[in-house]
Amino acid sequence: MDTLSVELGPRSYPIVIGAQLLARGDEIAARIPARDVLVVTNTTIAALYSPALQSALAGRRVVEVVLPDGEVHKTLANVARILDVLVANRFGRDACVVALGGGVVGDMAGFAAACYQRGIAFVQVPTTLLAQVDSSVGGKTGVNHAAGKNLIGAFHQPTAVIADTATLDTLPDRELRAGLAEVVKYGLICDHAFFEWLERESDALLARDPAALAHAIRRSCELKAAIVARDEREQGERAWLNFGHTFGHAIEAATHYSAWLHGEAVAAGMRIAADMSRACGWLRAADVQRIERLLSRLQLPLDVRAIPAADALELMRMDKKVAAGRIRLVLLERIGAARVTADYPDEALRATLAAHFG
Amino acid sequence: MDTLSVELGPRSYPIVIGAQLLARGDEIAARIPARDVLVVTNTTIAALYSPALQSALAGRRVVEVVLPDGEVHKTLANVARILDVLVANRFGRDACVVALGGGVVGDMAGFAAACYQRGIAFVQVPTTLLAQVDSSVGGKTGVNHAAGKNLIGAFHQPTAVIADTATLDTLPDRELRAGLAEVVKYGLICDHAFFEWLERESDALLARDPAALAHAIRRSCELKAAIVARDEREQGERAWLNFGHTFGHAIEAATHYSAWLHGEAVAAGMRIAADMSRACGWLRAADVQRIERLLSRLQLPLDVRAIPAADALELMRMDKKVAAGRIRLVLLERIGAARVTADYPDEALRATLAAHFG
Numbered sequence: 053m054d055t056l057s058v059e060l061g062p063r064s065y066p067i068v069i070g071a072q073l074l075a076r077g078d079e080i081a082a083r084i085p086a087r088d089v090l091v092v093t094n095t096t097i098a099a100l101y102s103p104a105l106q107s108a109l110a111g112r113r114v115v116e117v118v119l120p121d122g123e124v125h126k127t128l129a130n131v132a133r134i135l136d137v138l139v140a141n142r143f144g145r146d147a148c149v150v151a152l153g154g155g156v157v158g159d160m161a162g163f164a165a166a167c168y169q170r171g172i173a174f175v176q177v178p179t180t181l182l183a184q185v186d187s188s189v190g191g192k193t194g195v196n197h198a199a200g201k202n203l204i205g206a207f208h209q210p211t212a213v214i215a216d217t218a219t220l221d222t223l224p225d226r227e228l229r230a231g232l233a234e235v236v237k238y239g240l241i242c243d244h245a246f247f248e249w250l251e252r253e254s255d256a257l258l259a260r261d262p263a264a265l266a267h268a269i270r271r272s273c274e275l276k277a278a279i280v281a282r283d284e285r286e287q288g289e290r291a292w293l294n295f296g297h298t299f300g301h302a303i304e305a306a307t308h309y310s311a312w313l314h315g316e317a318v319a320a321g322m323r324i325a326a327d328m329s330r331a332c333g334w335l336r337a338a339d340v341q342r343i344e345r346l347l348s349r350l351q352l353p354l355d356v357r358a359i360p361a362a363d364a365l366e367l368m369r370m371d372k373k374v375a376a377g378r379i380r381l382v383l384l385e386r387i388g389a390a391r392v393t394a395d396y397p398d399e400a401l402r403a404t405l406a407a408h409f410g
Numbered sequence: 411m412d413t414l415s416v417e418l419g420p421r422s423y424p425i426v427i428g429a430q431l432l433a434r435g436d437e438i439a440a441r442i443p444a445r446d447v448l449v450v451t452n453t454t455i456a457a458l459y460s461p462a463l464q465s466a467l468a469g470r471r472v473v474e475v476v477l478p479d480g481e482v483h484k485t486l487a488n489v490a491r492i493l494d495v496l497v498a499n500r501f502g503r504d505a506c507v508v509a510l511g512g513g514v515v516g517d518m519a520g521f522a523a524a525c526y527q528r529g530i531a532f533v534q535v536p537t538t539l540l541a542q543v544d545s546s547v548g549g550k551t552g553v554n555h556a557a558g559k560n561l562i563g564a565f566h567q568p569t570a571v572i573a574d575t576a577t578l579d580t581l582p583d584r585e586l587r588a589g590l591a592e593v594v595k596y597g598l599i600c601d602h603a604f605f606e607w608l609e610r611e612s613d614a615l616l617a618r619d620p621a622a623l624a625h626a627i628r629r630s631c632e633l634k635a636a637i638v639a640r641d642e643r644e645q646g647e648r649a650w651l652n653f654g655h656t657f658g659h660a661i662e663a664a665t666h667y668s669a670w671l672h673g674e675a676v677a678a679g680m681r682i683a684a685d686m687s688r689a690c691g692w693l694r695a696a697d698v699q700r701i702e703r704l705l706s707r708l709q710l711p712l713d714v715r716a717i718p719a720a721d722a723l724e725l726m727r728m729d730k731k732v733a734a735g736r737i738r739l740v741l742l743e744r745i746g747a748a749r750v751t752a753d754y755p756d757e758a759l760r761a762t763l764a765a766h767f768g
Contacts, residue, residue, distance in 0.1 A: 128486075128493075135562055139555050142727065144735070145730060145732070166564065167563060168561070168562065169561060169562075170550065170563045170564055170565055171564070194525075197494075197497050200497065203527060204493055204525050204527075205527075207528055207529065369500065372528075374500075374502040
């Protein structure tokens with residue numbers, strides 16, 4: 053078991069990573085000090101891991117909200133449903149919300165915790181690779197709006213993240229690969245050596261080699277924790293973590309959050325962002341190909357030709373990274389070094405979109 | 411014109427108090443630096459002050475959301491409506507929400523600003539006495555739930571509060587009196603001399619004497635700003651500001667946010683809290699009478715016998731001030747000194763509720 057820390061002064065919290073944390077239960081029990089606990093999960097995960105979580109919380113008052121599974125359900129209406137359950141059970145400010153599931157569950161449970169009585173505690177128990185390496189860490193919570201991804205939400209840090217790597221045993225291959233896209237992201241934006249390690253270990257990761265997965269998760273959390281600690285509210289370098297996401301969010305929104313998994317859209321978005329970096333004269337063509345090669349080896353979908361380029365541009369304008377009417381992009385100076393910029397040739401963006409989208 | 415400051419480090423902001431600030435427009439223009447502005451107001455206030463605000467913001471892109479007037483409309487559904495307008499107009503993170511109205515408008519506009527893209531700027535332009543002396547300052551935002559007041563919300567500080575005392579000219583007498591209840595609260599919880607001043611000036615205040623009103627507003631804002639600066643997130647003394655509110659929220663909820671104005675319910679709640687302070691052996695009976703006398707002179711309703719005591723207790727249990735299943739109360743040690751406690755005889759609370767409620 054590894055314990056990392058997200059250093060945010062009074063809002064610091066641990067990330068506990070290990071196998072069988074749900075089955076053992078002791079870490080869960082210790083990290084959730086509340087008497088009243090609201091577990092938010094989804095139909096898929098409830099069947100698999102809710103009994104273990106309930107056992108770990110024996111003796112508490114535990115209420116469960118089971119939401120439908122999928123990004124399309126990440127809505128304000130479902131957060132309102134969580135809030136209604138908190139109210140109906142008369143949970144007080146000393147209650148704790150536990151998110152048991154992937155990024156969708158974590159984002160909604162965290163947002164409900166942020167809004168209930170102006171903020172109560174919440175603990176992330178991520179059960180997907182994507183949630184374990186990315187979304188459960190850092191306090192971004194929220195829901196989608198028909199017009200764009202994560203447009204409504206709050207910064208609200210969890211009080212603990214407990215990542216049980218054994219839950220990945222039940223994760224479908226497609227979701228595992230989607231999670232690996234976010235792992236690749238860390239290498240691309242800030243750790244060239246980690247990118248090279250991923251190139252070497254891609255087969256082991258796809259084969260779910262426990263040691264390889266454990267390293268990928270730990271290293272991703274280390275990198276994310278360090279970035280969040282330096283820039284909690286995304287005034288600066290935290291925006292690097294959005295690499296591939298502005299293009300990716302447009303892919304997700306264009307397909308109504310149903311055809312692409314978030315990680316898949318990020319993979320395709322990172323490839324486009326890499327190509328845009330090349331079009332701006334930053335990244336070498338050989339490096340773009342190297343990135344494409346790794347994403348392809350991880351069996352991530354990269355073909356977005358079914359989406360019209362004009363639609364993609366329109367949706368990108370609605371993304372949160374717009375300032376003074378201009379889309380800010382996270383681009384790569386090289387593999388392992390990202391930069392946020394609104395200072396790029398419009399023609400390069402147009403050409404890049406045209407080259408990839410339909 | 412007076413300018414106070416709420417000292418919260420990087421989140422510090424000014425409170426500008428003066429007559430004709432909307433008509434003059436220069437302070438408004440200077441304190442709202444955004445290019446894109448969403449004005450949130452209600453049907454009553456829009457007719458009176460929207461044109462002046464629009465003039466002050468000439469040259470900006472201004473979009474207006476006009477909500478129905480009244481506490482009963484302070485709902486998550488109306489916040490969702492504000493968010494929809496922000497999305498539909500593609501407002502970015504650099505946009506600013508302006509709340510033009512009373513506490514209901516300010517709470518909803520502030521909560522929408524807190525949630526939109528995980529937090530954008532907002533400016534309070536309070537047009538009621540209650541909002542000018544209390545709700546516009548301090549960053550508490552949110553909405554009601556059928557089961558309780560302000561159960562859903564966020565701490566989100568405005569970037570400025572601009573209180574135009576000329577707007578009080580159009581304020582109905584009943585709302586003026588409701589605002590005076592919150593003014594009295596400051597005297598009771600932390601400023602004995604101010605309480606005595608209010609006793610002396612009650613007639614002048616009811617007669618809307620400009621100098622008296624200006625002093626009441628300035629002193630209230632000074633006291634609130636100081637408390638908020640010392641305890642932004644209500645870990646301690648900020649809870650004093652809830653004096654009368656736990657009883658008051660029960661009154662509002664029991665009457666479905668329609669029969670009592672918030673300030674009226676607070677007035678009746680303060681009288682009950684004073685009596686409870688006496689029942690606990692803290693406040694002298696003569697001081698309870700003195701408080702009742704001032705509230706009565708201000709023509710505030712104090713009779714809650716139409717509400718069953720059992721209902722009031724049930725609703726108080728749903729209030730946010732419950733910890734470990736016990737209702738925390740703000741009581742008075744004496745006029746000018748409040749204390750938060752969960753350590754009181756249950757029998758005293760039961761008897762106090764029975765004495766006042768039906």
